[in-house]
Amino acid sequence: MARYQAPLREINFVLNDILDAGRLTRLPGFSEATPDVLSGLVEEAARLLEEQLAPLSAKSDAGCTFQDGEVIVPEGFKPFYKLYRESGWVGLAQKTEYGGQGLPYTLGKVVEEMVSSANVAFTLYPALTASCFEAIEANGSEEQKKIYLPRLATGEWTGTMCMTEPQAGSDIGAVKTRAYPQADGRYRLEGTKIFISSGEHQMADNIVHFVLARLPDSPPGVKGLSTFIVPKFLLSTDGLPGARNTVRCLSIEHKMGLHGSCTCTLTFENAKGWRVGEPNQGIHNMFVMMNMARIMVGVQGLGQCELATQNAIRYAQERRQGKAASGGETLIEHPDVRRMLLTMKAMTEGARVLAYETGLYVDLSRHHPDAAVRQEAQDWVDLNTPLVKAFCTDAAVELAALAIQVYGGHGYIREHGIEQILRDSKILCLYEGTNGIQAMDLVRRKLTQHEGRLPRRFFERVRNEIPDDAPLRFIAQPLLKAVEDLEATTLWMQDALRTRSEDAAFGGADFLRAFALTYLGYNWLRMSRAALRHADAGFAKSKRVTAEFFVQRLLPQVHALCGTVRNPTQSLMSLSAANF
């Protein structure tokens, strides 16, 4: 089984030395969220997750079972979930007025990374609950908020997001589930949803389904969707779960991995629901929550990157195999193994800065007293969301595959738990919008909104921070070149969008990767600078060598990718589907 030790030193380095998370205390309501307090909470979560959750990994991989309409979660999940929610971790970043802990969203992301390393399948239960909370908080009536938010903030009830249907995946406008208005103001829901995470289980007293459905008189496509609350148990007059509603789990999926998370097919047959928000505003109502969910999935990817990386390093440090030129006899003495480990470190540590910084911008966008600061922070959140989601999840699969290579044949054997990382991670590239959808979001939306202000902010910021001083020249010059190439490619993209939209779409995935790698270059610049003044010489050396590795081997990909984007295959769309 893979082992997990929370990377506390790395986490604190990013929060304090790179991102100055201490500035959170200057936001209204966060005066007590000092670096010391955050660090203490991270340590407390780390202990809980290392000791109680990580050991459930193999049982989690054995999966959920489905019996007579009920889902039985893996052994150990129910007591751990109880412990986790009673310790207040579910509503960590939710408002205190609804029973949350009122702590920064940034801290929530740090804990989420650790949960995802310890057991990414478990993450889904609290994560979907948070998504459901956010959707109701943003769009619900006062009464709905009063009923549901406190139960979701404490995790007493869990939540789901019911969007996908057999014919409606990436094309969400194809949703067919119907909601018929009833005389009493409620709705009768009819339809089938698939791929519903946490759709049925016994860990909570109730499950709150947040459902995308279509009113009888609605226009076709995405403009005719509305949102509804459909609880598993209808509430009695005293607000407690009472009679069973007619939403039922038909089956659970047998998947590549993530077995501890049940993935349900739900049918709604004469199910009672309550509309949330205005009719036909469903997509709008989902918008904030969906973007938050994308950041969450990116953080899950980060957690899996960390798990793959730390296990591969430990194994390479311990496993004796062959004598290297250096005379050493452990795997880590072999140059090709170092190449793999440094790739893993460079990507994981770079991705952590990207993910946490995005979290910090969410806090600033929500809480900063100055509207201009809030707006700028929101721009960064918008730009970073597809980067975090797609890059961190692609990285998770890539690094999991590298970890298997480091383990050799043993990596392919289930008992080591390394191949599980790859199986668990691959879903992250698919759900909450495939990574292809993320690329489209970056190119079509984020490059164009506010007349291209989002990427301009990025280029300006990075240029301004590129220093002149000798000790950082090894990264400053290559980073500047990458920024210049990416900026030229961004202009090319913005132009292509207007005149040759298929060329733009064709280059989207490569463009996203080029953007993310440039962002990581900026992160490695900041980490290299901070390392210069770090007290621990070994830590500083590790950061320096990893930064050099990043500059030498990963950053140059930006130029190859940009070149590809700007030089599309002209004949691409001319090949008929039948001739593939």
Add this chain to the structure above:
Amino acid sequence: MARYQAPLREINFVLNDILDAGRLTRLPGFSEATPDVLSGLVEEAARLLEEQLAPLSAKSDAGCTFQDGEVIVPEGFKPFYKLYRESGWVGLAQKTEYGGQGLPYTLGKVVEEMVSSANVAFTLYPALTASCFEAIEANGSEEQKKIYLPRLATGEWTGTMCMTEPQAGSDIGAVKTRAYPQADGRYRLEGTKIFISSGEHQMADNIVHFVLARLPDSPPGVKGLSTFIVPKFLLSTDGLPGARNTVRCLSIEHKMGLHGSCTCTLTFENAKGWRVGEPNQGIHNMFVMMNMARIMVGVQGLGQCELATQNAIRYAQERRQGKAASGGETLIEHPDVRRMLLTMKAMTEGARVLAYETGLYVDLSRHHPDAAVRQEAQDWVDLNTPLVKAFCTDAAVELAALAIQVYGGHGYIREHGIEQILRDSKILCLYEGTNGIQAMDLVRRKLTQHEGRLPRRFFERVRNEIPDDAPLRFIAQPLLKAVEDLEATTLWMQDALRTRSEDAAFGGADFLRAFALTYLGYNWLRMSRAALRHADAGFAKSKRVTAEFFVQRLLPQVHALCGTVRNPTQSLMSLSAANF
């Protein structure tokens, strides 16, 4: 479940239009192996595999079971193996004097590709049997050949290769299994072997273990290893399987995939064995067989590439999801989906030429009457072996991951059989020498043997074939640039090997990929040329667009990779293991 339809048109195009496989008929013994005969045999195999083997895929994934020392293979394997061997496919390319079919090795590789697409786990049973045949044929006594080869050629008995031990994986010199000489000329074997494919099953009347072990007075390391035959059943005086030998299966591994192939831990306790070849020549005795096995694994990778590619294309042609800019409503109309499908086509079709050409060189190296031609062919086999093994298997994992993306969330669900391709493929990057070991073989051995003659042959050949004519200029010029860059990097590598061996080792994996991609460029040049005169306009167009795609998106990676190789991170080895 993934579907499989043998790509007969592609196979015949490569054999006839690109590689002129008709020249096989001019080799002694192959006069009847005309293109028509080969094509007929390929079709016959295709029908058998499509109809009888491919449908076993899901049952194969359910795995083998281990009970009371016996392994039970998946339902359907035993009757199919009987049918397969009785139809003569096991010994297809083995000599007729030993009961084989005496057909070209090239044809054997084509059939192996198809078997690997239809069910890669099944492939191991006949493939290890072929390896065992080759090892005994190359090193056995006349008596050993007479006893074992006819039974292995017909597949009546199957074979294994017993090399790996818990402490001896990539470092084969660490093997500890002992062979004690007995008064009667036999040996008593004592030890434990792990990861033994086909180590125990009931599909054949006997299992011939080919075992690497150490004589009592042997020197340490690889120079003290010898090889032994240890049959599962000792032979009675009439040559039939008699008493059970004391080699036993202790357990089978639970793996990421390849579940239909049993992976056994075998113990040898007072087991009776017969030495093959001279004492302490074990590594030498394994050499030919190991190289053949590496080509075989590369072909398994090709088979999985094909399976991923054809399923993704079919799904994208059929699945309606979202309206594309073109107005089309199937997945294949979306530019980002085309990007993925063309990546898959460009790699699979390019890899097929590499793999088959290597097979053809094996035939030439064995059978051509002219010693100079045989030598040149052997050079190509030596050069190509690590390329085929590492590139085709890395590609299999990469394309399997892309196929999952094309399927979206459905790709993650087991019933579609797409995630199985990734799980089944990942082992290919590990066994028969990890892909890191292949890179070392290419760099340390293949670049230096015969004073660098191997890569020189490649550069000369490709330069000579780069044409001047306008219709191929789109690929000729970029290919020439790639060749120049790769050649310069080869010289850099050869120099680094002498003076900075860790730099050379560090760049090995990237260098191998750059080499393979340049080779694929040469393949796409040849396919583009052949397509110009192809009768089917749709097929010709598909080849042309895919070649353009390859030139635009994959070939440029050569320059990025070469740049990386020639600019190693200097401080890499200075980071202490503890500071990772």
